[in-house]
Amino acid sequence: MNIPQTSFPRIVIIGGGFAGISLAKKLSKQEVQVVLMDKHNYHTFQPLLYQVSTGGLEPDSIAYPIRKILKDFPNFLFRLAHVKEIDTLNNKVLTDIGSLKFDYLVVASGSTTNYFGNKAIKKYSMAMKTIPQALNLRSLILENFEDALLTSDLNERNTLMNFVIVGGGPTGVELAGALAEIKKGILPKDYPDLDTRMAQIHIVQSSACLLKGMSAKASEKAEAFLENLGVNVWKNVRVTDYDGKTVTTNADLTFETATLIWAAGVKGATIKGLHAAELINKGDRLLVNEFNQVTGFNHIFAIGDMACMVTEAFPSGLPMMAQPAIQQGEQLGDNMLKLIEGEAMVPFTYKDKGAMATIGRNKAVVDLSRFRFQGVFAWFVWMFVHLFFLIGFRNRMVVFVNWVYNYVRFDREARLIIRPYKKKHKPKF
Numbered sequence: 074m075n076i077p078q079t080s081f082p083r084i085v086i087i088g089g090g091f092a093g094i095s096l097a098k099k100l101s102k103q104e105v106q107v108v109l110m111d112k113h114n115y116h117t118f119q120p121l122l123y124q125v126s127t128g129g130l131e132p133d134s135i136a137y138p139i140r141k142i143l144k145d146f147p148n149f150l151f152r153l154a155h156v157k158e159i160d161t162l163n164n165k166v167l168t169d170i171g172s173l174k175f176d177y178l179v180v181a182s183g184s185t186t187n188y189f190g191n192k193a194i195k196k197y198s199m200a201m202k203t204i205p206q207a208l209n210l211r212s213l214i215l216e217n218f219e220d221a222l223l224t225s226d227l228n229e230r231n232t233l234m235n236f237v238i239v240g241g242g243p244t245g246v247e248l249a250g251a252l253a254e255i256k257k258g259i260l261p262k263d264y265p266d267l268d269t270r271m272a273q274i275h276i277v278q279s280s281a282c283l284l285k286g287m288s289a290k291a292s293e294k295a296e297a298f299l300e301n302l303g304v305n306v307w308k309n310v311r312v313t314d315y316d317g318k319t320v321t322t323n324a325d326l327t328f329e330t331a332t333l334i335w336a337a338g339v340k341g342a343t344i345k346g347l348h349a350a351e352l353i354n355k356g357d358r359l360l361v362n363e364f365n366q367v368t369g370f371n372h373i374f375a376i377g378d379m380a381c382m383v384t385e386a387f388p389s390g391l392p393m394m395a396q397p398a399i400q401q402g403e404q405l406g407d408n409m410l411k412l413i414e415g416e417a418m419v420p421f422t423y424k425d426k427g428a429m430a431t432i433g434r435n436k437a438v439v440d441l442s443r444f445r446f447q448g449v450f451a452w453f454v455w456m457f458v459h460l461f462f463l464i465g466f467r468n469r470m471v472v473f474v475n476w477v478y479n480y481v482r483f484d485r486e487a488r489l490i491i492r493p494y495k496k497k498h499k500p501k502f
C-alpha cells in the first residue's frame with residue numbers, strides 16, 4: 074500500500090462519509106498518522122441524492138474529492154481501497170490493494186440498503202444509497218416515459234408511468250414530492266403526445282404516519298403537502314413482494330409498476346472479521362460503549378451509521394443520521410488523543426439538533442429542539458441548512474444556482490439519460 078513508516082501511532086479509518094471525514098479533520102494535524110480508506114475517492118452528500126435521481130442536480134455537485142477535503146493536513150494519507158476483512162488478532166485490515174497494520178482502527182463504513190431478507194425485492198427494486206444508484210434511477214424514470222410513448226398497450230403504458238416508493242421516512246417523502254413536481258411541471262412539456270395525467274406516484278408506509286421520528290404536526294403536514302401534489306399516500310400497509318411488475322402487500326391492495334423504489338430501511342455496512350453475533354445488533358450495527366469502543370476492544374472503534382450506541386433516550390441506538398455521525402467523529406478525535414496520552418476519555422453525549430424534510434417547491438417541515446414550523450419558511454431553512462453542510466464552495470454555488478434556476482423556470486435540466494439503465498428483468502405484457 075506504500076504507506077510510510079512513522080514513529081507516530083497509526084490510525085486507520087474505514088470510510089470517508091460524514092463520520093470518517095469529521096474524525097480525520099480532528100486528527101490529521103496531530104502527532105498521529107491517519108490513513109483513511111474508502112472504496113470511492115469522493116465523499117457523498119446523501120441527503121441530496123434524491124435530487125440527482127429526479128434531475129434537479131448534477132451528481133458532481135453533491136460529491137467532493139476526499140483528497141481535496143484533507144489536502145492541507147500533513148499527517149493524512151488516503152487510499153482508494155475496498156476493505157474486505159478486519160484481522161483483529163494481528164491488527165490488520167485486508168483490502169483489495171493489500172493489507173495494512175494499525176494501532177487503532179475506526180470503522181466508519183456507514184450503512185447499506187436493508188431488504189429485510191426479501192430476495193425478490195432486492196432483485197427487482199431500485200435503491201438510492203449511492204451516486205451510481207441515483208443515476209440508475211434517473212435513467213430508469215426517463216426511460217420509462219420514453220417506452221410509455223412507444224406502446225399502444227394501455228396497461229403497459231400505465232405500468233411504466235406508475236411509481237411506487239416504499240418507506241415514508243424523509244427519503245421516501247422527498248422523492249415522492251420531487252416526482253410529483255416532475256409530473257406537474259416537466260412531463261406535459263417534454264411529452265405533449267403522452268397523457269401524463271395517467272402517471273401515478275404512490276408512497277407506502279407500514280406504520281400509521283409518515284416521517285415517524287418527527288413530530289405529529291410535521292407528519293400530518295407532510296402528508297397534506299403530498300396529497301395536494303397528487304401523491305397517493307398508503308399508511309399501515311406493508312409491501313410483501315415484487316416480481317418486477319406487480320407489487321403485493323399485506324392488505325387487499327396491489328400495484329402494477331415498472332419502478333419500485335425501496336427506501337424502507339438501512340442496516341450497517343458490516344465488514345468480515347467484526348461481524349460476530351455478540352458484536353452487532355439486529356440492524357447489523359456494531360455495539361459500542363459511550364466512547365465508541367466496539368464491545369470487547371480498547372483500540373477498535375465504530376462511529377456514524379455503523380455504530381449502535383444505546384442511550385436512555387435512544388434505546389435502539391442513536392439515529393442513523395448525519396448529525397450523530399459528525400458529532401461522534403469530532404468527539405472521538407479528542408478522545409483518541411486522550412487515550413494515546415494515557416488520559417481519561419470523555420463519554421459521548423448526542424446533541425439532537427432536530428430533523429427536517431422538504432416536500433417540493435415552497436414546502437418543508439422542520440422540527441428543531443425548541444421550534445417547529447412548516448411551509449415556506451421551513452423550506453428556506455431546509456435549503457440554508459443543506460447548503461451549509463455541503464462540502465466545497467463550488468458545490469454550494471452550483472447547487473444554489475441550480476435551485477434558483479429551477480425555482481424561477483419551474484425546470485430540472487439534468488433530466489439526461491447519460492448512462493442508460495439496463496433493467497435485468499423487463500416486465501412482460
Ligand SMILES: Cc1cc2nc3c(=O)[nH]c(=O)nc-3n(C[C@H](O)[C@H](O)[C@H](O)COP(=O)(O)OP(=O)(O)OC[C@H]3O[C@@H](n4cnc5c(N)ncnc54)[C@H](O)[C@@H]3O)c2cc1C
Nearest residue numbers: 088090091092111112119120156182183377378393394395
Ligand atoms: C437518500 C438518503 C437521504 C438522507 N437524508 C438525510 C437527511 O436529510 N438528514 C440526515 O441527517 N441524514 C440523512 N441521511 C443519512 C445520512 O446520510 C447518514 O446517516 C450519514 O451519511 C452517515 O454517515 P457515515 O459517515 O456513518 O456513513 P456514510 O456517509 O454512508 O459513509 C460511509 C463511507 O464508507 C465507505 N465504505 C463503506 N464500506 C466500505 C468498505 N468496505 N471499504 C471501504 N470503504 C467503505 C463508503 O464508500 C462511504 O463513503 C440520508 C441518507 C440517504 C441514503
